[in-house]
Amino acid sequence: MLPPTAQKKLQSWIRSRHLICSGHFFLFETVDYTTIERFSTCIKALGGTLIAVDSIGKIWIGDHRQVVLYRARASLYPKNHALKLYWLKYGSFRTRFDERI
Template sequence: MPIKSPEELLRSWIKSQHLICKGTDFIFETVDQNLIDRFEDCLKSLGGEIHSVKQVGLWPMGHNRNFKILRAVARVPRPSCNEIVSFWACNGSFTTRYSEINEQ
């Protein structure tokens, strides 16, 4: 399986509603710490960085079992991500896939 470029990964996370744009920030939500690490690697390769990661809610997974929903916030690296922001404007969402159950 070929390795995806950082831009391709960001586009796939936009399509899966893990990644949204809000103002001048990228907001990335997941229950998987490894995805946060991969998101950070993508941003670093494009000249950006994460400035905060916090737990914003719990995702129920069966009887007495929950996963933490993690939110990473990063400044959109400009101009390297202008095309990604345009892609989000055409194909993305204003809410993440976990928006209904996380704490705003």
């Protein structure tokens, strides 16, 4: 994946509140593990590393279905990366799943 494409994808996750910045790390939450793999590819394309992926619980989707919620933690090497500035402008301090847990 090319870096401009990876950056656009990460920006869309910031706007949808799947990706937040916490200190020097980027936290990504989703219920789909294949999305974690795409996130890892985007982070590596920008020169960062995926630190850990954890399942942090289950959430209800509808009345009869529970799904596993995954959280990935990544680090981008440049401290003042343009993505962090984008998060400051368009992002949030809470992910979209914070209300459900």
